[in-house]
Amino acid sequence: xxxxxxxxxxxxxxxxxxxxxxxxSAQTIKIGVxxxxxxxxxxSGTYVVNGAKIAADEINSKGGLLGKKVxxxxxxxKSNSTEAAAVAEKLITADKVPVIMGAWGSSLTLAxxxxxxxYKVPMVVETSSSGKITTSxxxxxxxxxxxxxxxxxxxxxxxxxxxxxxxxxxxINNDWGRGAAEDFGKVLKGEGVGVGLxxxxxxxxxxxSAQLSKIKATDSDTIMVTTAVEQLTLVLKQAAxxxxxKKIVTTGGSQNPDQLIDQAGAxxSGTYHLAFFTPWYPDxxxxxxxxxxxxxxxxxxxxxxxxxTESFRGYDGIRTIAVAIEKxxxxxxxxxTKALWQTELVGLNGKIKFQKQGPDGKESGQSMPNVYLIExxxxxxxxxxx
Amino acid sequence: xxxxxxxxxNTFILGSTYALLGIGLTLIFGIxxxxxxxxxxxxxxxxxxxxxxxxxxxxxxxxxxxxxxLAGCVVGALIEVTLLRPMxxxxxxxxxxxxxxxxxxxxxxxxxIWGGVAKSVNTPFPETPLVVGPFSVSWLRLxxxxxxxxxxxxxxxLINRTKLGKAMRxxxxxxxxxxxxxxxxxxxYMWTFAIGSSLAAAAGALLGPVYVISPQMGNIASLKAFAxxxxxxxxxxxxxxxxxxxxxxxxxxGAGYISSGYRDAMGFLIIIAILLFKPxxxxxxxxxxx
Numbered sequence: 294x295x296x297x298x299x300x301x302x303x304x305x306x307x308x309x310x311x312x313x314x315x316x317x318s319a320q321t322i323k324i325g326v327x328x329x330x331x332x333x334x335x336x337s338g339t340y341v342v343n344g345a346k347i348a349a350d351e352i353n354s355k356g357g358l359l360g361k362k363v364x365x366x367x368x369x370x371k372s373n374s375t376e377a378a379a380v381a382e383k384l385i386t387a388d389k390v391p392v393i394m395g396a397w398g399s400s401l402t403l404a405x406x407x408x409x410x411x412y413k414v415p416m417v418v419e420t421s422s423s424g425k426i427t428t429s430x431x432x433x434x435x436x437x438x439x440x441x442x443x444x445x446x447x448x449x450x451x452x453x454x455x456x457x458x459x460x461x462x463x464x465i466n467n468d469w470g471r472g473a474a475e476d477f478g479k480v481l482k483g484e485g486v487g488v489g490l491x492x493x494x495x496x497x498x499x500x501x502s503a504q505l506s507k508i509k510a511t512d513s514d515t516i517m518v519t520t521a522v523e524q525l526t527l528v529l530k531q532a533a534x535x536x537x538x539k540k541i542v543t544t545g546g547s548q549n550p551d552q553l554i555d556q557a558g559a560x561x562s563g564t565y566h567l568a569f570f571t572p573w574y575p576d577x578x579x580x581x582x583x584x585x586x587x588x589x590x591x592x593x594x595x596x597x598x599x600x601x602t603e604s605f606r607g608y609d610g611i612r613t614i615a616v617a618i619e620k621x622x623x624x625x626x627x628x629x630t631k632a633l634w635q636t637e638l639v640g641l642n643g644k645i646k647f648q649k650q651g652p653d654g655k656e657s658g659q660s661m662p663n664v665y666l667i668e669x670x671x672x673x674x675x676x677x678x679x
Numbered sequence: 680x681x682x683x684x685x686x687x688x689n690t691f692i693l694g695s696t697y698a699l700l701g702i703g704l705t706l707i708f709g710i711x712x713x714x715x716x717x718x719x720x721x722x723x724x725x726x727x728x729x730x731x732x733x734x735x736x737x738x739x740x741x742x743x744x745x746x747x748x749l750a751g752c753v754v755g756a757l758i759e760v761t762l763l764r765p766m767x768x769x770x771x772x773x774x775x776x777x778x779x780x781x782x783x784x785x786x787x788x789x790x791x792i793w794g795g796v797a798k799s800v801n802t803p804f805p806e807t808p809l810v811v812g813p814f815s816v817s818w819l820r821l822x823x824x825x826x827x828x829x830x831x832x833x834x835x836x837l838i839n840r841t842k843l844g845k846a847m848r849x850x851x852x853x854x855x856x857x858x859x860x861x862x863x864x865x866x867x868y869m870w871t872f873a874i875g876s877s878l879a880a881a882a883g884a885l886l887g888p889v890y891v892i893s894p895q896m897g898n899i900a901s902l903k904a905f906a907x908x909x910x911x912x913x914x915x916x917x918x919x920x921x922x923x924x925x926x927x928x929x930x931x932x933g934a935g936y937i938s939s940g941y942r943d944a945m946g947f948l949i950i951i952a953i954l955l956f957k958p959x960x961x962x963x964x965x966x967x968x969x
Contacts (some may be wrong), residue, residue: 331894331895339795504935523891556891
């Protein structure tokens with residue numbers, strides 16, 4: 294008897310919570326956000342989430358989507374691939390989100406991808422740049438950030454002005470860093486620039502003196518660095534303290550130049566960075582009105598200006614998803630996947646429209662954003678005249 | 680050759696802080712038989728002390744180092760009195776679990792208070808490095824090196840030349856006999872844990888401004904501290920010092936000449952090699968059981 298009554302209570306509770314859950318999902322449209330909020334990529338992931346919140350609030354203040362409010366379900370993947378996959382599974386199965394934005398790092402995104410295939414839920418990739426993501430045949434991937442190959446191709450036009458003869462690479466030891474070294478290496482060799490060492494650093498490493506001492510001793514004139522802002526700060530400081538005078542060019546768009554100026558000081562002066570959004574000059578961005586709205590809103594919320602080169606990704610990502618949901622007419626994974634192919638908008642970094650990439654029949658979507666070269670000079674960010 | 684010497688300079692600077700970490704842990708491990716998983720969190724705690732005093736309160740950088748040293752001492756004593764003292768006669772596994780718990784609580788506490796985004800501290804040292812011929816080293820790192828040497832010498836003096844140190848060594852050799860000789864074992868344990876914690880906090884306080892300060896910084900520090908202690912042998916200050924420099928050397932040379940991708944693996948390879956031939960570590964003291 295006792296057992297039965299307990300069973301009944303459990304069943305009743307389960308029914309009730311299921312009922313509540315479906316009621317809640319009927320009132321809002323959920324979008325899953327899978328970002329690193331702790332660990333080595335915490336700064337970048339937090340900025341992306343803050344950008345995403347601005348987009349969600351903007352959409353809700355204009356009446357929401359399909360007559361409902363947008364609700365971001367934000368989860369921390371701890372900068373860890375295993376966590377990223379677990380978080381994706383949780384978002385899909387427990388929160389029942391029809392679409393996800395994530396997962397910042399290439400290794401994190403690659404870890405999530407099998408889950409998308411398994412549950413047939415699309416993901417808009419806002420930051421990751423490893424080529425593999427769109428070429429491995431996952432039709433639920435829609436990427437708005439440039440893969441390293443696109444970044445490297447854009448860099449080709451800038452290259453003659455930088456007068457580089459031989460380059461050493463210092464890259465983060467994961468899919469992002471190794472992919473960048475490979476793609477940029479190809480372009481450089483094609484343009485007759487020598488490629489010397491390819492040194493790696495663990496994503497959690499704090500002391501790169503050994504790698505930099507090795508690079509200091511080579512005959513190259515330039516170091517190309519690929520990593521996120523925290524580690525980049527350390528690389529610049531340590532290169533300066535080793536007295537390295539080589540030109541430093543960074544890739545990947547996660548440098549947060551103002552944070553570098555603030556935290557690396559004089560060590561950042563004279564360094565070049567490939568960026569994907571130029572908040573210092575909103576009038577020169579592809580969508581000045583949106584850029585100004587976004588920057589104003591960012592400032593109003595008291596976030597550091599340095600974060601805008603990263604947070605724009607979250608803003609663009611959520612807006613892309615919103616347009617797709619409007620187009621799909623319902624918050625359903627399959628309909629949104631289809632609608633993403635027809636989605637077209639002007640984001641903060643140019644036109645967002647997905648082209649097919651990868652093996653026939655199971656192509657991933659790739660948008661072709663802009664890439665800019667900026668220079669840090671005496672504590673200011675300038676667009677070098679090239 | 681120039682490159683090699685630059686690696687050697689790097690080794691000394693990195694090694695001095697590794698040694699500090701190792702000494703703190705080896706004291707606690709050797710004397711108290713407590714596997715202190717929270718050691719890395721005390722390291723992070725020291726770094727956040729500097730951030731709090733130097734950046735948030737805007738006080739002097741050198742003052743913040745002393746604050747970190749003292750705060751580490753106090754927190755260490757508190758952990759000992761509240762968590763370890765009631766478990767004095769429990770076996771090593773129980774205290775290990777308690778310290779794992781303490782580590783998780785401390786790390787999450789740091790994250791809760793300070794957030795996951797790394798902090799950095801500006802120091803009064805000039806940004807332009809000291810350049811001698813083809814070699815260069817930053818003033819901050821040079822300062823860290825000498826400060827670490829002073830702390831290593833101070834702990835050596837404390838253990839080998841003071842009454843407290845003598846009592847600690849006696850307790851390490853034989854707790855029961857030491858107690859019979861009138862040594863207050865409870866006080867010795869508290870001081871040991873406090874001093875060990877204080878050294879970890881000092882290492883964090885010195886290295887925090889060199890790198891960046893984040894809640895996860897303790898993980899890698901813990902790992903290295905254990906490696907150093909295993910390398911040097913339990914309870915040996917000299918062993919931990921040399922172990923610290925050895926680990927730094929292995930990492931530098933490994934990254935410089937073999938492969939930077941395996942930098943952290945190099946140190947552990949050396950440890951495996953040494954343990955194969957000397958299972959008690961390089962400088963293990965003769966132990967008495969019973």
